[in-house]
Amino acid sequence: MKSKFKLNLQMHAMKKSQEMYNKLKDLRNIMSSLQTEGKIEEAHAMINEVRDLEKAIAVQEELENLETDKFEGTPIPTAVKANEVVAFNKAVLGKPLSEPENALVERVGEDGGYLVPEEQRTEIEEYKRQLIPLKDFCNVIPVGTLSGKMPLEVESNDKLINFGEMTEINQSTIKFGQLAWGLGDYGDIIPISNTLLQDEKANLISFVKRRFGKKAVRTENEKILEVLNTATKVNGEDYTAIITALNTKLDPAIALSAIIITNQTGYNYLDQLVDENGRTLLKDSLEVSGSKIFKGKTVVVLSDEEMKTTATKDATFFVGDLEESVAFFDRQVYDMAISTEAGFTKYATMMRVVERFDVKAMDKKAVVRVDLKFPVIP
Structure with a gap:
């Protein structure tokens, strides 16, 4: 008993x-x-x-x-x-799950994809931050739906309404528009060794994050640059056009938090500028190790391949506050699946990794594009 x-x-x-x-x-x-x-x-x-x-x-x-x-x-x-990594690996590979493991995985749609666990998602995000993601400077808006609308203030220089002096609030007093978004699917097909896939405890993300992370940042940057290229364009002869843009083309409140985005060509030009005493105008940042500042503004440098020079070989500088200018609608999840489209080979299996986002313009006055004729270093 x-x-x-x-x-x-x-x-x-x-x-x-x-x-x-x-x-x-x-x-x-x-x-x-x-x-x-x-x-x-x-x-x-x-x-x-x-x-x-x-x-x-x-x-x-x-x-x-x-x-x-x-x-x-x-x-x-x-x-x-249940181990979350093991459960995720088994789910992706179509292996049977125990009840505790089943509770740890979340399927995406009917295509066999599964959400990457939070810990592994963070691993991808941390790797992407080691690159040069313009997304980090934008207004990142988490969304839970594939499409939608959000209210957008049309004019940001209005004052508060004195309700005590008004008998009625006119509709024209409330100046809001609608900003619509529609998430796109952006992914990569990555070959994974079949030998690796046999190890249920292997962290698949550690093998795909480099290739996927680099492509993801380049894709996100491309979409953000497409929005920035719609900004008001100013032509100049030398670096003083950048200073003028900061002083007169941007609202002073925007100018305070502005950054400067350029490519290797533009950076090379700034890096060789000196004052009458021979001191460089481009300074080391005291806040971020390895970063440079120009007139107190952080300089973000992309490759010439990523941010191409114009047909006339101008040096381009985006000057302003991306958080006010660009909305990055982020689903904030990745999903992974065996790619049935790519099929299998004897030694490798094709893995599909997908992220979903959209990029839209907000305040078009928050960034100015400055184009300098291909500079001749004095």
Whole structure:
């Protein structure tokens, strides 16, 4: 009777942990649904509940392990804590999942793709930040739907309304427009060694992040540059045109937080400028190691290949505040799947990695494009 009683206790404990895993899966599904419906605040409010439940599951599993140690005779195997990386790898490769593992993965649509786990998503983001992502300077807006609209202030120099002096608020007083977005799918097909795929514990992201990360940053930068190229254009003869743009073409509040974006050609020009005392005008940044500043503004340098010079070989400089000028609508997830389109080879399997985003112009007066005739260094 004693052994049977302990056996029932252990089975009950195991059942409780499984119930907790089921609840965790339900919470994740609810969060995903809320995000898809655009209810970002409600989804965000559930984060602590999910994390608390994950901690509670860890405690419960430890209690089950301790309970097993008390048993006489052959112990009953306890529920094994699912590894998120292993669960993700098995899901992507189409391998069967245990119930705890199933609670840790989230499928995307009907094409067999799965969301990259948060830890691995962060790994990709951290790698991208080591490159030169213009996205970091934009107004990044997380979205949970593939398309939508957001209100956009038409004029930012209005003053507050004195409600006490008004009997009625005219519709013309409220100057808002609509900014529509539609996320695009941007991805890459990456060959992965079949030998690597046999290791369920291998971190697939560590093998795809470099190729995908570089292409992702180049693609994001290209879309951001397309928006910047619609800015008001100013032609100049030398670097003083950049100073004039900062002083007179931008609102003073915008100029305070402005940066300068150029390519290798433009940077080479700035780097060789000196004052009457022979001191360089391009200075080292005291805030960011390895960065340069011009007239107190951070200089962001892209390659000539990424930011091409004009047909007339002008040196181009974008001067302004991208956070006010460019909206980057970000789904903030990556999904990965075996590529059925590319098929298989004997030694490699094709992996598809996808991100979704859109880029739109906001305040078109927040950035000025300055083109200098191909500069001759004095």
